[in-house]
Amino acid sequence: MSDEPVDLDKHRGMAAQKATGLRRALAEVENNLRELREREADLESRLLTVPAASWPEAAAKARYVLNLYAASLPADDTRHRALVAALFDDFARLSGEG
Template identity: 75%
Template structure:
């Protein structure tokens, strides 16, 4: 009797192996996406509960929400994308001023 597991992938055809690899990749992606959503929910909960202690903290919160907003914009909405970019550049510039 052999106690070693049988590698079933070796006994499948190429199409079946590719299908199995795709299913495994999709399962991993879904798991990673769920983990990311969970971490994002924790972060957003903290952003809601904890008031900003300084202007840079408030700008960091605004930067986060602006990036979410920009990611949801249609690609042809260049006016709003440019506006978000200008605001983020203002935040970066103002962070370095006394």
């Protein structure tokens, strides 16, 4: 008896290997998405409970909310996308980033 694991993928056909690879990739994506949602929930909880101590901190909160808003805009809503981009430019200019 050997302590080394047997690579079962070698004993499967090509279609089964591809299906297994797809299931593994999907499981990894789902796990990463769940972790991302947990981190987003933690960040949003902090943004809600910790008041900004300065204008740059308030702008960082606003950037987060604007990014959420921009992500929900339809691709053809160029007017609102341009408005969000202009606000980001204003934040950068006023904070000395740009």
